[in-house]
Amino acid sequence: MNDDEDLELQALKRRLDDAFQTTRPRAGFEDELWSMMQARRPLWWRVSDFFSGLIASIREAPAVPAAAVAVVLVVALGIGIIARSGVHFGGAGGESTTSGAAPAQAALGSRYAETFGRLPVPAAVGTSAPPKLTNPPNDTGAGPAYANAYAGPVNLVWAGQFTVSITSAPVYRYLEPARAEVDQFATSTGASRQTGSYAGNGFVLAVSGTNPASAREPSYAITPDRSKLPAPGSTAVDTANAFLAAHGLVPMWPYTVTTTRIADVVRVLYLRQFDMPDGGHAYLVDPAGERYGIEVDMRNGQPLQALGPMLLYLDVAVYPVISGDQAVRSALATSANSAASNVPTVRLTSVELVYALAIAGDHSFYEPVFLFSGTFTQNGVVYSKRVIVPAVSQ
Amino acid sequence: VLADRPPFEDLYRDFLGRIYAYVRAQVTSSADAEDITAQVFMNAYQAYERFEARNTTPAAWLFRIARNATLDHFRAHGRRERLRRTIEHQPVSEHDPAGMAEERIQYRALLAHVARLPERQRDAISLRHSGLTFEEVGVLMSCTEDAAKMLYHRALKALRESAREEMA
Numbered sequence A: 001m002n003d004d005e006d007l008e009l010q011a012l013k014r015r016l017d018d019a020f021q022t023t024r025p026r027a028g029f030e031d032e033l034w035s036m037m038q039a040r041r042p043l044w045w046r047v048s049d050f051f052s053g054l055i056a057s058i059r060e061a062p063a064v065p066a067a068a069v070a071v072v073l074v075v076a077l078g079i080g081i082i083a084r085s086g087v088h089f090g091g092a093g094g095e096s097t098t099s100g101a102a103p104a105q106a107a108l109g110s111r112y113a114e115t116f117g118r119l120p121v122p123a124a125v126g127t128s129a130p131p132k133l134t135n136p137p138n139d140t141g142a143g144p145a146y147a148n149a150y151a152g153p154v155n156l157v158w159a160g161q162f163t164v165s166i167t168s169a170p171v172y173r174y175l176e177p178a179r180a181e182v183d184q185f186a187t188s189t190g191a192s193r194q195t196g197s198y199a200g201n202g203f204v205l206a207v208s209g210t211n212p213a214s215a216r217e218p219s220y221a222i223t224p225d226r227s228k229l230p231a232p233g234s235t236a237v238d239t240a241n242a243f244l245a246a247h248g249l250v251p252m253w254p255y256t257v258t259t260t261r262i263a264d265v266v267r268v269l270y271l272r273q274f275d276m277p278d279g280g281h282a283y284l285v286d287p288a289g290e291r292y293g294i295e296v297d298m299r300n301g302q303p304l305q306a307l308g309p310m311l312l313y314l315d316v317a318v319y320p321v322i323s324g325d326q327a328v329r330s331a332l333a334t335s336a337n338s339a340a341s342n343v344p345t346v347r348l349t350s351v352e353l354v355y356a357l358a359i360a361g362d363h364s365f366y367e368p369v370f371l372f373s374g375t376f377t378q379n380g381v382v383y384s385k386r387v388i389v390p391a392v393s394q
Numbered sequence B: 001v002l003a004d005r006p007p008f009e010d011l012y013r014d015f016l017g018r019i020y021a022y023v024r025a026q027v028t029s030s031a032d033a034e035d036i037t038a039q040v041f042m043n044a045y046q047a048y049e050r051f052e053a054r055n056t057t058p059a060a061w062l063f064r065i066a067r068n069a070t071l072d073h074f075r076a077h078g079r080r081e082r083l084r085r086t087i088e089h090q091p092v093s094e095h096d097p098a099g100m101a102e103e104r105i106q107y108r109a110l111l112a113h114v115a116r117l118p119e120r121q122r123d124a125i126s127l128r129h130s131g132l133t134f135e136e137v138g139v140l141m142s143c144t145e146d147a148a149k150m151l152y153h154r155a156l157k158a159l160r161e162s163a164r165e166e167m168a
Helices: A003-022 A029-040 A045-061 A066-080 A103-108 A179-189 A236-246 A324-333 B006-026 B030-050 B058-086 B095-101 B109-116 B119-129 B133-142 B143-168
Strands: A082-084 A111-113 A155-158 A168-175 A192-194 A197-200 A203-208 A219-224 A255-262 A265-275 A280-286 A292-301 A303-307 A316-321 A343-362 A363-378 A383-390
Touching: A003 A197, A003 B006, A003 B109, A003 B119, A003 B143, A029 B006, A029 B030, A045 A265, A066 B143, A155 A324, A179 A192, A179 A219, A179 A316, A236 A255, A236 A265, A236 A292, A265 A303, A280 A363, A324 A343, A324 A363, A324 A383, A343 A383, B006 B030, B006 B058, B030 B058, B030 B109, B058 B119, B058 B133, B109 B119, B109 B143, B119 B133, B133 B143
Parallel strands: A155 A343, A280 A343
Antiparallel strands: A082 A111, A168 A316, A168 A363, A192 A197, A197 A203, A203 A219, A219 A303, A255 A265, A265 A280, A265 A292, A292 A303, A343 A363, A363 A383
């Protein structure tokens, strides 16, 4: 390399250094991105940060009596946490857990928390209703394929390993939506109020409040006009995504997607989850222990109807969770403890922390519960048994 | 936050501009650079709990995430990008406000030349001039420090030739 070449390369390096050092994002990008990252942080990170700050301040003031510290923790948690049950933007992702949030969407699902006091017991606790539908053989879902559910009395034995290790978990609360909120929700889907119902261009919308009989939160059903359907997508999930997106109904909470087939109807399920302290997620289950969320039914690749929970503001408070031993004892306490020969013995072999709805008048809660499961064989038939016990210590 | 791990806010403040510049040197629009940079820091934020300072430097860790995000971008948009680069000898002009603002930056044309280099050469130049050592560049590019140096110098010469051709 001659001297000129060398000098030329040295100059080029300097220009590159300058180029990289002077290339910066536009003004405001740094703040925008930081805000977005904060909005997308899982709830538990924010709780942890809050605790860290609080504990640090307590350490700096050691003279504070322990009882006063406890009160401060409870009260501060109540007022200091911004609640979000998990939000989502972007497309759905097959079987994987997805979460995220556009800033505008994040604001919709959050509200400053309060403490909730003593919680009602979820409707799912102490019931043993069979699932609505046994998963068919071609189910591609992430959820377990349960055998026939058994609703009769059983003797219970715990034969599994308790793998849930969290010591506290968020509880979410919503207030029953007022007419104005329902109208607002309808408008967000593109519908407007008609006589006794809602309708938009090429679809009708029905909204119902919390249903104690089925233990379901306020929900919507959106039915498209079959004559105005777009061309089917490449997969059922793609079509369902597009249908939900067209009405602003893509889930804003974490979820997994699964599909089932019932005769000629393909059902795309967006199974709802809640953020957990360990960074994982816990499914929402109905009183039968079935995971649920949004259901989009399709025939011939085109949507028939979508059913799902109405978007609601959620308050949040963090509650302590009972120990594994306590949970097992609670589960076994539902045992028939019968010596009768026709009462089968079920070995509960698995446990999962999930969320269940607890209805309490004009407000309801999503509470963490332990879902125990086991199977047994009787007369050559394999049955499944689920037991749901509250996870909150109170 | 562990004692050996700086607060993420510090990393964000220190590296946002550098990561953006690195990404911007790879892609043809500032909008793409912003999207990728946002993805980089989102991913980094979520993974920061697993970052171990004793195994790597924060710079190398962040640039690895940035490199992967940029490669993901090219995988998703690669064909279109390659076609665009083949057809157009000039960098794509941008008519959006952000792009017009960026036109004022003196070295944009130089970075456009960098963006047209072959992938590994482009990476070597971008990583090196984003402040990484040759050792860090080598680790990120799965080669030795010496190989990273050689690659960088070849890239530098290719860049010079590219600029000369345009001037000619």
